[in-house]
Amino acid sequence: MRIDVVTIFPDYLAALDLSLVGKARQRGLLDLRVHDLRDWTTDRHRTVDDTPFGGGAGMVMRPDVWGTALDDVLGGEPAAASPGRILILPTPSGEVFTQRHAEELAGAGQLVFACGRYEGIDARVAGHYRDAGLDVRELSIGDYVLNGGEVAALVMIEAVARLVPGMVGNPESLVEESHGAAGLLEYPVYTKPPEWHGRGIPEVLLSGHHARIERWRRDEALRRTAARRPDMIAGLDGTVLDKHDRAL
Numbered sequence: 001m002r003i004d005v006v007t008i009f010p011d012y013l014a015a016l017d018l019s020l021v022g023k024a025r026q027r028g029l030l031d032l033r034v035h036d037l038r039d040w041t042t043d044r045h046r047t048v049d050d051t052p053f054g055g056g057a058g059m060v061m062r063p064d065v066w067g068t069a070l071d072d073v074l075g076g077e078p079a080a081a082s083p084g085r086i087l088i089l090p091t092p093s094g095e096v097f098t099q100r101h102a103e104e105l106a107g108a109g110q111l112v113f114a115c116g117r118y119e120g121i122d123a124r125v126a127g128h129y130r131d132a133g134l135d136v137r138e139l140s141i142g143d144y145v146l147n148g149g150e151v152a153a154l155v156m157i158e159a160v161a162r163l164v165p166g167m168v169g170n171p172e173s174l175v176e177e178s179h180g181a182a183g184l185l186e187y188p189v190y191t192k193p194p195e196w197h198g199r200g201i202p203e204v205l206l207s208g209h210h211a212r213i214e215r216w217r218r219d220e221a222l223r224r225t226a227a228r229r230p231d232m233i234a235g236l237d238g239t240v241l242d243k244h245d246r247a248l
């Protein structure tokens with residue numbers, strides 16, 4: 001998978017050289033490229049923004065600079081001729097990014113993140129590439145406002161990259177995670193020492209009885225989800241909950 005990030009703060013993406021994503025880059029699992037938007041400016045001040053039409057506070061990022069940058073990063077072909085490519089604009093006004101998005105995006109050939117700053121990117125940029133047939137997503141990582149799209153891009157890249165085959169050592173570890181296939185939050189986990197500040201381990205986890213352990217973990221996942229995210233319980237497919245679950 002190729003991931004491109006276009007930003008006026010390339011150093012913000014330095015974290016992508018670390019940990020799992022960094023190792024994946026070294027192993028050739030991810031072709032991750034960070035671009036400085038100002039490299040596509042033509043004036044000596046390397047201007048990327050201007051005042052908003054209609055007035056108002058702040059500045060808006062120019063469509064002409066973004067257009068030349070994205071045309072280059074998208075390979076210069078007509079965008080529509082490139083299936084498997086997705087242009088992502090992180091924005092607080094976007095659809096909320098979820099694990100389902102991460103799973104879908106992990107199957108793309110190329111993700112291009114356009115990180116806006118100031119009051120955002122001129123709306124014609126998204127429209128131009130959408131009308132050209134490119135899959136354009138305006139996505140938010142949550143109901144709050146950041147100073148730019150870089151942190152949101154980091155969050156989405158990590159959530160996606162870890163799902164790319166070969167990224168995590170044991171793919172099994174992805175199965176029971178929160179927001180995974182079961183549609184629940186993950187159960188509580190414990191490790192050594194067996195006692196800590198007078199707190200022990202749930203007995204069942206020491207029993208070696210796998211069926212009981214599995215049942216306990218599912219019960220805890222259901223209890224935790226019902227307590228913290230009742231909306232997720234409401235959204236469960238009716239066939240997911242068995243008689244025992246419903247009795248909890």
Ligand SMILES: NC(=O)c1ccno1
Nearest residue numbers: 091092140141146152
């Ligand atoms: N909530 C967000 O994803 C966001 C992106 C840029 N500013 O806020």
